[in-house]
Amino acid sequence: MAKKSAGREHVWLQCSETGDLNYRVSVNTKGGIPEGLQGGLKKYSPRLRRHTLHKIKRK
Numbered sequence: 001m002a003k004k005s006a007g008r009e010h011v012w013l014q015c016s017e018t019g020d021l022n023y024r025v026s027v028n029t030k031g032g033i034p035e036g037l038q039g040g041l042k043k044y045s046p047r048l049r050r051h052t053l054h055k056i057k058r059k
Contacts, residue, residue: 007029008029008030009026009058010024011024011025011027011057012024012056013041013043013054014055014057015043015045015053016053016054016055017045017052017053018045018047018052020045020047022044022045022054023054033056037056038056040053042054
């Protein structure tokens with residue numbers, strides 16, 4: 001069996017323009033969410049076919 005990481009959490013990245021949940025990533029929440037992720041990431045949006053800002057969304 002694989003070890004479970006106590007300090008990590010799976011979150012979704014939601015496109016700020018279309019609202020689609022395009023990516024699921026694992027982030028380290030032990031010391032809080034890093035500042036680079038709180039502002040959002042530029043990721044590819046398949047619907048718009050270009051890079052857009054994606055922000056963290058917890059389900």
